[in-house]
Amino acid sequence: MYIQIHNRKIHYKKIGSGKPILFVHGWGGTIYSLHKLACLASKKYTSYLIDLPGFGKSDNPPEHWGVEGYAELIKIFIEKVISSKTHYVGHSFGGEIGIYLAAHFPNNICTLTLCNSSFKRQNKVSKVAQMLKWIPKEKNILIRMMYPYIKKLYYTIIKKQSDLIKYPHLEKNFRKIVTQDLTSDTNKIHHPTLILWGELDTYTPVIWAYELEKNISKSILHVFPEVGHNLPIRYPERVWQKINDFLLC
Incomplete structure (x- = not known):
């Protein structure tokens, strides 16, 4: 299915019935990145998946977009397509979008799940x-x-x-996004939040998970041992078990 937002064609998928859950993939992903996880959720909920602009079958974003541009698009998607508050599950960059959304547009989501979420840049020397x-x-x-x-x-x-290198058409967006630090936004989040992390993540180090737990007042953290950055992609059953338990609380 498609919807026009900001004069751009956005591809999305809807599965199941019940209260809504929106699944948002990371940088370089598509709706199929979290598809197995969404299918598990669809047994009890209505799962929504979206191709972020620049990925999958969605149109490219404007070159000036950073995190806020993507978050504003998700806000409009929730209002136009889901038409109610939604549970939000984001992996990596999808989690970063969720952080911005929860901090700046809190009325659009009811709970937040962050899987190996980015929200700042590692100070690495190449x-x-x-x-x-x-x-x-x-x-x-x-x-x-x-x-x-x-x-x-x-x-x-x-x-x-x-x-x-893999996404040269998004170079300007990528360069902007990796310079953005959402640490201050994490202190503004008051939604019930589940933080799931792979202990061996080298892209978003596990120390960030503990920082998020400290900054977000209503948060719960679970760290999966011997798992890396692609936690929800490789282990959807284990991730869904934690999300399901969290949503039942």
Whole structure:
């Protein structure tokens, strides 16, 4: 199914019947990323899945969009398609959108579930920069001049999975999003919130889960041992069990 929002075609799917739950995928995902999880939920609830702009079958977003642009689109989607408050489940970037939504548009959701959610940027120094640091200045003038090209080559050949390289049409959006820090927004959330995390996550480290638990007043945290970033994609049954128990409370 499709709906027009901000003159853009947005692809979504609806499964089951009952109270609504909206599932929002992470950066690079589609409605199929959380489809198994949504199908489990659809036995008791109406599950909604959406292709975020730029992914799946949805149109691309405007170049100036950051987290707030995506969140405002989700707000309109909830109002136009779901037409009531909804439970919200977000993975990674989908969780980041949920944080912004809960902080700025609290009347659109009733509960929030964050799975390995991003909400700020790790202070990492790239491996290329680390290597250049050890080259004496008097010997690496040419190399340092070529740094931007070396860096691009590194991400193109060695790190083919880089989000920036994989989705060049979203480069401006991605660069804006990764500079946004929603830490202050996490303190504004007063919805019942379930935080689910993979202990071995290297994209959104588990220390962030404990920070969210501290900042969000009505939150519950569960950390899954020996699991990485794709927790809800790889283990939908285990994730749904936790969400179902949370929603029954």
